Every structure is written in structure tokens, then in C-alpha cells.
Amino acid sequence: MAGFKRKVFYVGGFDPRGVRFYHALAAEQLDRYGKLTGEPATISTRRNAGPFRTDWSILNPAQGVSTEYSFLRWDDIVRKAWIRNPLSLGLRAWRAYRANIRHLDFETGKKLGKGPLITLFYPPILSIALPLLLTLLIGGVAAIWLPTAVAFLIGLVAAIAISAPLLKKWHAPWLLRFFVFNSELGGGEAHPEIEARLDNFAKEISASFDDPWDEIILLTHSNGSILSVPLMVRLLDRCGGTMPPNFALVTMGHCIPLVACRRDATRFHDQLRRLAQSDFRWIDIGSPPDGAAYFGVNPMAIVAPDPRPRMELLSPRFHLFYDPHTYHRGYANKYEIHFDYLRMGDRRSPLDFPSLMTAARPIDASIAEFRAIQ
Structure with missing residues (x-):
């Protein structure tokens, strides 16, 4: 025994x-x-x-x-709260980050540690910045040979295709879901x-x-x-x-x-x-x-x-x-x-x-x- x-x-x-x-x-x-x-x-x-x-x-x-x-x-x-539709995730993330910017005590947060604040905000910034930069880069190069509208449409499609696996590798979608869940958990009703x-x-x-x-x-x-x-x-x-x-x-x-x-x-x-x-x-x-x-x-x-x-x-x-x-x-x-x-x-x-x-x-x-x- x-x-x-x-x-x-x-x-x-x-x-x-x-x-x-x-x-x-x-x-x-x-x-x-x-x-x-x-x-x-x-x-x-x-x-x-x-x-x-x-x-x-x-x-x-x-x-x-x-x-x-x-x-x-x-x-x-967690699985029920796991937002799978990218558009829905984007909309819910927008609402969550808008609430965080409005209600988060940033002064206290900075004193407790800057690392978590960076982790909080890099997923939405990265999720916007990376596709945008790739769209501009690929579309700008394509515009040398193609009409501008067509070039940047191709750039956008290519940017989304390239960004999606990279963002997943860097766990940006997981972090967005995590922050959405806790924003709704902490700031709303029980x-x-x-x-x-x-x-x-x-x-x-x-x-x-x-x-x-x-x-x-x-x-x-x-x-x-x-x-x-x-x-x-x-x-x-x-x-x-x-x-x-x-x-x-x-x-x-x-x-x-x-x-x-x-x-x-x-x-x-x-x-x-x-x-x-x-x-x-x-x-x-x-x-x-x-x-x-x-x-x-x-x-x-x-x-x-x-x-x-x-x-x-x-x-x-x-x-x-x-x-x-x-x-x-x-x-x-x-x-x-x-x-x-x-x-x-x-x-x-x-x-x-x-x-x-x-x-x-x-x-x-x-x-x-x-x-x-x-």
C-alpha cells in the first residue's frame, strides 16, 4: 500500500x-x-x-x-467557442479588441508585465499587416504586366494563401480565439x-x-x-x-x-x-x-x-x-x-x-x- x-x-x-x-x-x-x-x-x-x-x-x-x-x-x-469561420473570427475579434481598448487598464497592465500585452495585441496586428504587405508587394509586382485592379486582386488572393499557414504556424488564430473568449467571459454577463x-x-x-x-x-x-x-x-x-x-x-x-x-x-x-x-x-x-x-x-x-x-x-x-x-x-x-x-x-x-x-x-x-x- x-x-x-x-x-x-x-x-x-x-x-x-x-x-x-x-x-x-x-x-x-x-x-x-x-x-x-x-x-x-x-x-x-x-x-x-x-x-x-x-x-x-x-x-x-x-x-x-x-x-x-x-x-x-x-x-x-472550448470546442463550442472555437470560432472556425474566418469572417466570424474577424468580427468577434474586432468587438473583443474594441472592448479591451475601451476597458483595459493599460497603466496597471504595463506595470504587471509588457510581454502579455505584446501577446495580446500582436495577433490582430499581424493578421492585418502580413496580408496587407503581401498584397501590396505581389500586386505591385504584378501591376508591371497587368491592369492595376487585376494585379492587386491577384495579390490579395496570393497574400491570403501565403498568410494563412504562416499565421497558423505562429498561433495567431488560436490567440485571437483565446482573447475573444476571455473578453466575453470577463466583460459580459455570466x-x-x-x-x-x-x-x-x-x-x-x-x-x-x-x-x-x-x-x-x-x-x-x-x-x-x-x-x-x-x-x-x-x-x-x-x-x-x-x-x-x-x-x-x-x-x-x-x-x-x-x-x-x-x-x-x-x-x-x-x-x-x-x-x-x-x-x-x-x-x-x-x-x-x-x-x-x-x-x-x-x-x-x-x-x-x-x-x-x-x-x-x-x-x-x-x-x-x-x-x-x-x-x-x-x-x-x-x-x-x-x-x-x-x-x-x-x-x-x-x-x-x-x-x-x-x-x-x-x-x-x-x-x-x-x-x-x-
């Missing part, structure tokens, strides 16, 4: 790929962990545990660890499906509080960290305002200010203030080169001057755990950097995903080991 029993609830980001992709990623990283550490860790097959929950087990016999992992699904909502799903998640998580777990972790990544704010409010309501001592919220690559810096996101601000008045453990892991995340930012401090939760703001310091050529090769791909929190480097880090899942100790002990590494 395992000596250390951990329960993990995972809420992922704005990603339509769903549970199959993330189970395969976890299996790949646990296999890598076994090869690098000499501690073979196993992962079970997936099993449905409810309408919006898929479970699997992670075992590390070398340390006597059993981790029960629950993937809380909202990828079906999203009925999201509200119902979070109610379900809170019920699933709170049901585990009476079980004899050594540790319970609510682990979120990217957009899932935005959802963790209203989810934590629900959990606090269910627990009478006090979370169990073995509970910790862990956010990876959080982008909470994307909504929190909207002046019209009053409901979200109230939820952040509620969290700021509560006492629980919150650990954020954010990488400075990750342009889609806010490194070292306590999101509660945006609306509350002295938040109570015991929050730890950590960089994963990937440069210490990847070989230089591996690290710098990955550094060029900003999209992949945003998923490195769920991977393992060339050496074990106490805070990499498989180590957190297989360690025979609470996360605070892993943090202490991590801080001691020079």
Missing part, C-alpha cells in the same frame, strides 16, 4: 484537444522521469468518473506514492455553461475533503487559472470560508490579469476580493519568457492591497534543468514555452510536473528543495 496518497484535480487551458492529449502528455513525461531518475513511474489508463471528469492513477513504487489524478473537463465548451461546470467542479473537489489524502492539489494551467478564481470562491463557500490544511491551489502560467485588468469585470473583481480575504495556500509557477503568462504577479493585489492567502510566486528556472542547446532551441517557440510547465527538462526539477506527481512529500517540501538549488 502506498505510503503517501495525493489527490490532484486539474483544470486546463483554452484548448480543444481535451483529455486524450493530456493523458498522453502525462504518460510521456512520466516515462521520461523514470529514465532520468531511475524511478519507474506508471500511469493507468483513463477511466470516466463522471459526466465532466476523467481519472487516472500515477504510481511511484520506489517512493511509495499513489497519486489519483482527476482531469476536470471543459474542452467541450457564461451559463461555465457557471454550471464550475458548480460541478466544486462539488467534485469538495467531496474529496473528507477522504484521507496526505495532499490535495487543485492544479490549473493557463486559462484554467482564470477559472480557478470563481472555482475557489465556490470551494470556500462549501467549506465555510476555510480550506483544509492539506489543500493547495497551484497555478501554472496564469493569465488572470487578462480579465482582472478590465475595468468592467466587476464580478470578477468581487471574486478576487473574496479570495484576498480568505486564508489558503496558493502557489504560482510562471516563467519570465512565457509571453502568455504573468510572471511574479499576485492577481489579488490588483484589487486588494493586502491579500491574506499564503501565496508563493515562483519561476520554474528552466535554464537550470535544461541543457543549453535544448533550452535555447525551445526558447524560440513561445507557444511551446507555455506548455513546458507540464513537461520535464533534461534534469529533474522538484517542481516539474512528473516530480510533483510522484514525490513522497507535500508540495511545500518540494518548494524548499527547489529553493536550495543554486
Whole structure:
């Protein structure tokens, strides 16, 4: 029987790929962990545990660890929100960015980090500038031999054909969908499906509080960290305002200010203030080169001057755990950097995903080991 029993609830980001992709990623990283550490860790097959929950087990016999992992699904909502028609995406993006320009607190946003602001605005600029420049270039050359109108029509068609795969490669359409979703989520009325799903998640998580777990972790990544704010409010309501001592919220690559810096996101601000008045453990892991995340930012401090939760703001310091050529090769791909929190480097880090899942100790002990590494 395992000596250390951990329960993990995972809420992922704005990603339509769903549970199959993330189970395969976890299996790949646990296999890598076994090869690098000499501690073979196993992962079970997936099993449905409810309408919006898929479970699997992670075992590390070398340390006597059993981790029960629950993937809380909202990828079906993401797929419904995944705008496929380019014209519809353009129109919705126009509305979202118009709302952002009108309501975003740019002064606060710049203080929290310029990288996410660049990530926010480069997709629409790139999506307009690249086809326009190509149209002018190709049309201008074609106009040497053809009538001007015909030349620039050919230029426009060619520019769209050339731009589309390049924009997809640079993940501009994905980012546009991501920003549209969060603009509508933060600035408008409550999203009925999201509200119902979070109610379900809170019920699933709170049901585990009476079980004899050594540790319970609510682990979120990217957009899932935005959802963790209203989810934590629900959990606090269910627990009478006090979370169990073995509970910790862990956010990876959080982008909470994307909504929190909207002046019209009053409901979200109230939820952040509620969290700021509560006492629980919150650990954020954010990488400075990750342009889609806010490194070292306590999101509660945006609306509350002295938040109570015991929050730890950590960089994963990937440069210490990847070989230089591996690290710098990955550094060029900003999209992949945003998923490195769920991977393992060339050496074990106490805070990499498989180590957190297989360690025979609470996360605070892993943090202490991590801080001691020079």
C-alpha cells in the first residue's frame, strides 16, 4: 500500500484537444522521469468518473506514492467557442479588441508585465499587416504586366494563401480565439455553461475533503487559472470560508490579469476580493519568457492591497534543468514555452510536473528543495 496518497484535480487551458492529449502528455513525461531518475513511474489508463471528469492513477513504487489524478473537463465548451469561420473570427475579434481598448487598464497592465500585452495585441496586428504587405508587394509586382485592379486582386488572393499557414504556424488564430473568449467571459454577463461546470467542479473537489489524502492539489494551467478564481470562491463557500490544511491551489502560467485588468469585470473583481480575504495556500509557477503568462504577479493585489492567502510566486528556472542547446532551441517557440510547465527538462526539477506527481512529500517540501538549488 502506498505510503503517501495525493489527490490532484486539474483544470486546463483554452484548448480543444481535451483529455486524450493530456493523458498522453502525462504518460510521456512520466516515462521520461523514470529514465532520468531511475524511478519507474506508471500511469493507468483513463477511466470516466463522471459526466465532466476523467481519472487516472500515477504510481511511484520506489517512493511509495499513489497519486489519483482527476482531469476536470471543459474542452467541450472550448470546442463550442472555437470560432472556425474566418469572417466570424474577424468580427468577434474586432468587438473583443474594441472592448479591451475601451476597458483595459493599460497603466496597471504595463506595470504587471509588457510581454502579455505584446501577446495580446500582436495577433490582430499581424493578421492585418502580413496580408496587407503581401498584397501590396505581389500586386505591385504584378501591376508591371497587368491592369492595376487585376494585379492587386491577384495579390490579395496570393497574400491570403501565403498568410494563412504562416499565421497558423505562429498561433495567431488560436490567440485571437483565446482573447475573444476571455473578453466575453470577463466583460459580459455570466457564461451559463461555465457557471454550471464550475458548480460541478466544486462539488467534485469538495467531496474529496473528507477522504484521507496526505495532499490535495487543485492544479490549473493557463486559462484554467482564470477559472480557478470563481472555482475557489465556490470551494470556500462549501467549506465555510476555510480550506483544509492539506489543500493547495497551484497555478501554472496564469493569465488572470487578462480579465482582472478590465475595468468592467466587476464580478470578477468581487471574486478576487473574496479570495484576498480568505486564508489558503496558493502557489504560482510562471516563467519570465512565457509571453502568455504573468510572471511574479499576485492577481489579488490588483484589487486588494493586502491579500491574506499564503501565496508563493515562483519561476520554474528552466535554464537550470535544461541543457543549453535544448533550452535555447525551445526558447524560440513561445507557444511551446507555455506548455513546458507540464513537461520535464533534461534534469529533474522538484517542481516539474512528473516530480510533483510522484514525490513522497507535500508540495511545500518540494518548494524548499527547489529553493536550495543554486
